[in-house]
Structure formats: C-alpha cells, structure tokens
Amino acid sequence: MRPACILLSTAILVMTPPPGIAQESGDGSLDEAVTGAVPRRTIAAEEDPYAPLGVRVGGYVLYPSLTGTVGYVGNTAGVGGGTASGYAAVGSRFEIRSDWAEHEATMTLDSALRRYFDGTTADDPTLALDATGRLDLDDGWSAGFRGGYAYQTQAISDPDFPAGVDRPPGVHALSASASLTGGNGPATAILEGSLLRTIYEDGSSGGIAVDQGDRTNTVVAARLRLGYEAGAALTPFVAGEVSRRQYDQTVDNDGLLRSGYGYAARAGITVDRGPILTGEAAVGYARATFDDPVLASLASFIADGSLTWSPSVLTTVSLNGATTINPSADPASSGSVVFDASVEAEYAWRRNLTFEASAGVRRERFQGTGQIDTGYEAGLSATWKANRWVYLTGAYARGWLVSTEAGRGYRSDSVRVELTAQR
Numbered sequence: 446m447r448p449a450c451i452l453l454s455t456a457i458l459v460m461t462p463p464p465g466i467a468q469e470s471g472d473g474s475l476d477e478a479v480t481g482a483v484p485r486r487t488i489a490a491e492e493d494p495y496a497p498l499g500v501r502v503g504g505y506v507l508y509p510s511l512t513g514t515v516g517y518v519g520n521t522a523g524v525g526g527g528t529a530s531g532y533a534a535v536g537s538r539f540e541i542r543s544d545w546a547e548h549e550a551t552m553t554l555d556s557a558l559r560r561y562f563d564g565t566t567a568d569d570p571t572l573a574l575d576a577t578g579r580l581d582l583d584d585g586w587s588a589g590f591r592g593g594y595a596y597q598t599q600a601i602s603d604p605d606f607p608a609g610v611d612r613p614p615g616v617h618a619l620s621a622s623a624s625l626t627g628g629n630g631p632a633t634a635i636l637e638g639s640l641l642r643t644i645y646e647d648g649s650s651g652g653i654a655v656d657q658g659d660r661t662n663t664v665v666a667a668r669l670r671l672g673y674e675a676g677a678a679l680t681p682f683v684a685g686e687v688s689r690r691q692y693d694q695t696v697d698n699d700g701l702l703r704s705g706y707g708y709a710a711r712a713g714i715t716v717d718r719g720p721i722l723t724g725e726a727a728v729g730y731a732r733a734t735f736d737d738p739v740l741a742s743l744a745s746f747i748a749d750g751s752l753t754w755s756p757s758v759l760t761t762v763s764l765n766g767a768t769t770i771n772p773s774a775d776p777a778s779s780g781s782v783v784f785d786a787s788v789e790a791e792y793a794w795r796r797n798l799t800f801e802a803s804a805g806v807r808r809e810r811f812q813g814t815g816q817i818d819t820g821y822e823a824g825l826s827a828t829w830k831a832n833r834w835v836y837l838t839g840a841y842a843r844g845w846l847v848s849t850e851a852g853r854g855y856r857s858d859s860v861r862v863e864l865t866a867q868r
Contacts, residue, residue: 495797495830497867505541505550509868512536514559516861521566523602523844525852530563549579567612572596586627593620599645602846604811605774607655610648614657616642632673633682639666659697660774664690666707672715680715684727690772699776702737707770709747716752724764726750733770733780740779741812743770748784763789771809778813787822797830818853819847838863 499506514534520527536557542551552575559569562715575593582588598613599606607614624641641664648655665688672682697703713727732744747768755764766786773780787805794800805822824842831837840863845856 478851491867495650495798495833497833499542500868501544502541504545505543505868507540508538508540510538510865511815511867512538512863512865514861514863518857518859520844520855520857521561521563523600523846523855523857525855527855527857528563528565530561530566532559534559534562540695547581550577552576567598569598570596580625584627589622589624589626591620594618595620604816605660607648607649607657610655611650613649614646614648614655616646618642619644628672633672633674633680635668635670637668637670639668640664641666656698659692659694661694662690662692662704662772664688664707678718680717682713682715682725682727684711684713684729685709694754697774701740701771701776703735703740703779705733705735705740706732707731711747711749713750720755722752722754724750726752726766731768731770733772735779743780743782743812745770745782759793761791763791765789773811775811775814778811781809781811782786784808799828801826801828816848816850818846818848818850820844834867836865836867839863 472512494572497508497510499508501507504665506569512535514529514536516534517529517531519529521530521532522528534557536555538553538555540553541551553573555571555573557571561568573593573595576591578590580588580590587682591733595618596615598615601613618640620640622637624635624637626633626635628634643660645657645666647657666686667688668684668686670682670684672680673678686707686709690707691705695702695704709729709731711727711729713729714724715725717723727748727750729747730744730746732742734742738861749767750765752764754764756762764787766784768785771781771783785805785807787803789801789803791799791801803822803824807820807822809818809820811817822842822844824840826838826840828836837863840861842859843857843860846854848854
C-alpha cells in the first residue's frame with residue numbers, strides 16, 4: 446500500500462480479475478445541490494452548469510483534462526523508517542465516448558508523473574489505457590468487450606519488492622475480456638472470459654541485473670453469473686469463477702512451480718432503488734491451488750460488493766468491500782489473503798463546492814510466515830468548481846500500517862492541492 450497517496454476526488458484506473466480470483470500482489474454520484482424541496486426527478490433533468498462539455502468529433506465526444514498537483518507526503522516509501530518529501534505531479538486524461546442511438550464505445554487514456562523533492566525517492570510514473578465496447582443484440586442481449594494496458598513501478602512497500610535494487614522496476618499489465626449479457630423473462634445471465642498478462646521488468650543493483658522474469662505470468666479466467674429478478678429493485682444471483690495462472694518460467698528462481706488454478710463461488714443480491722440505493726453485495730468462498738505440492742493451497746471466505754446510498758440530493762455515501770487471493774514470490778509462502786473495506790461520503794454544500802470524507806482498512810494475511818499487515822486510511826478533501834473548465838481540490842490524508850513483522854509499521858500524513866483544467 447503506497448503511503449498516504451489517497452486521491453479522494455480523482456478516479457484511478459485499476460484492472461483486476463473478478464472478485465475472488467487470484468491477482469497480483471502489491472501493488473469506488475454526486476447529486477446537484479439545490480435549495481428547497483425540489484423533486485429529485487426535476488433536479489436530474491436540469492443541466493449541470495459545471496459539467497465539462499467536451500469536444501464533438503463526428504459521432505464521438507472527447508473530454509480532455511490536465512491536472513497539476515503539489516503536495517507533501519510524510520512517508521514516501523510506505524515502510525518503517527521511510528522519509529518525508531514534498532512533491533509535484535502532472536497528469537492528463539483523454540476520454541472519448543460514442544454518441545450513438547445503439548451500441549456504445551469508450552476509450553480512456555490516463556497518464557501521470559510524480560516527482561519528489563528529497564532527491565532520493567524515485568519518480569512515480571503511471572500510464573493506463575482502457576477501451577470498452579458494447580453491441581446491442583436482439584431480445585435484450587448484448588455483447589461486451591474490453592481491452593487495456595497499464596504501467597506502474599513496483600511499490601517499495603510490496604513484500605515481494607526485489608531487495609537491493611537501485612530504482613523500482615516497472616510492471617506492465619495487459620488485459621482483455623469479452624462477455625455476453627441478457628436473459629429470458631426475470632432470469633438473467635452473464636458469461637465472461639478474461640485474460641490478464643503481467644510482465645515484470647528486471648531490476649538493477651550497482652549495474653548488476655536482478656532477474657524478475659520468473660514473476661511474469663498470464664491469468665485466463667471464466668465466469669458465469671445467473672440471477673433472477675425477484676421484483677422491480679432486487680435481483681438475487683449466484684456466480685462461479687475458475688482461473689488458471691501460468692508463469693512463463695515453469696520453475697521460479699527458488700525452484701518452485703507456482704502456476705496453479707483459482708476457484709471462487711459467490712451468492713448475493715443486486716439492489717436498484719435508484720436514485721436512493723444502488724449496488725450489490727455477495728459472500729462466498731475462494732481457493733487457489735499450485736502445481737508444486739510444497740506450496741500450500743490458499744482458501745478463504747470472501748465478501749465483496751459496492752453500495753451507493755443517497756439519502757438526499759446533497760449527500761452520497763458509498764460502501765465498498767473486496768476479498769482477493771494474491772500469489773507471492775517468497776519461498777516461505779504461497780501467497781496471501783487480502784480483505785479490503787472502505788466508506789466514502791460526499792456532501793454538496795453548493796452546486797460548485799463539495800466536501801468529501803473517506804476511511805478504509807486493508808488486512809493482509811500471509812500463508813506460511815504468519816505475517817499480518819493491517820493498513821488504515823482516512824482523509825478529507827474539498828473541491829471547488831470555478832466553472833466548467835477549472836476545478837480546484839485540496840486534501841489531507843493520514844495512513845498507517847500495523848504489522849506483526851518488526852520494523853514494518855509506519856504512520857504518514859499527506860496534504861495536496863490540485864488544479865484541473867478540462868474541456
């Protein structure tokens with residue numbers, strides 16, 4: 446978990462396999478503020494005077510933005526004894542959306558570079574490209590497609606970070622998925638297949654290469670979800686997932702066969718009482734096995750979901766939770782089970798001034814070593830929309846980690862001021 450880098454008002458693209466399926470270690474609506482008892486349906490019909498207009502390009506609308514940030518982080522590495530530093534960052538976002546009567550296509554390109562002032566902390570570049578498509582078929586069925594690419598550097602706080610390297614190596618993630626969604630009467634179904642390839646760059650220590658080729662892997666997964674519309678707002682469902690993780694090197698640098706299978710089953714319910722309450726919640730069981738009998742299987746109860754509650758047109762509260770199973774490069778461990786939970790609240794004091802508060806907890810239990818890391822985050826932020834083209838955000842956050850491993854825990858405070866120009 447990167448220290449106190451909580452971007453409370455900036456969406457960050459993260460590509461992950463379905464909940465419960467193993468993924469890599471290491472590295473969740475705002476109503477307009479109005480006065481008086483105006484019916485919600487009237488507010489929804491009003492034009493937001495602070496929303497970006499975009500630039501029309503044929504049958505598409507392009508939404509570009511550029512963001513500049515200055516801030517301070519009390520622990521740049523997110524490790525015990527980490528140093529503090531100020532930083533400056535610049536980011537850009539280009540989103541293009543189709544404007545068609547049928548079907549849909551979107552593409553988003555996000556890039557950012559954070560540079561620290563202490564002279565010792567490495568720059569933090571990120572890049573993410575995400576493209577989606579939907580084809581509307583007959584009888585209410587649709588086909589969905591998604592592809593993406595993401596780049597980031599390995600976090601020093603990652604337990605599998607290669608020791609002794611001069612600068613954090615890069616990690617490349619390529620993803621693709623296809624799905625078929627539809628139903629017959631109240632019965633609904635989703636069939637999905639996905640692929641995630643993660644490529645680890647080698648590190649360097651004093652000019653000597655630190656091999657990480659044994660961590661490069663590909664995950665192929667399939668998922669089936671069946672639901673039944675029990676009413677206008679509730680849809681119970683069951684879902685099953687299976688995946689295969691295959692490493693490019695059959696035997697890793699420690700002589701272990703880490704390729705294996707992942708399985709997950711969930712049961713839950715989708716709620717659509719919009720605009721008051723929307724989302725879903727599910728519980729189930731997940732298990733990961735490995736080709737090498739020396740590596741113990743990982744298994745856990747899982748709980749995941751995302752709910753958005755809007756008790757008024759001024760206030761929105763979001764609850765999010767997820768359980769994942771992460772593989773490891775540690776010869777003493779087959780991996781870890783991670784539980785994540787967060788809550789975010791947003792209040793619109795004015796049409797162009799919103800306040801946000803968030804809190805989160807992440808608990809990671811490592812098989813084999815007995816290590817347990819529990820991280821906490823809390824933050825406050827405010828966003829002022831000067832007009833459609835300029836937003837100003839200020840934020841404060843605190844993050845801290847409690848670990849059973851001596852010397853790993855830390856506390857960190859951070860502040861930032863962010864200016865966004867958009868069209």
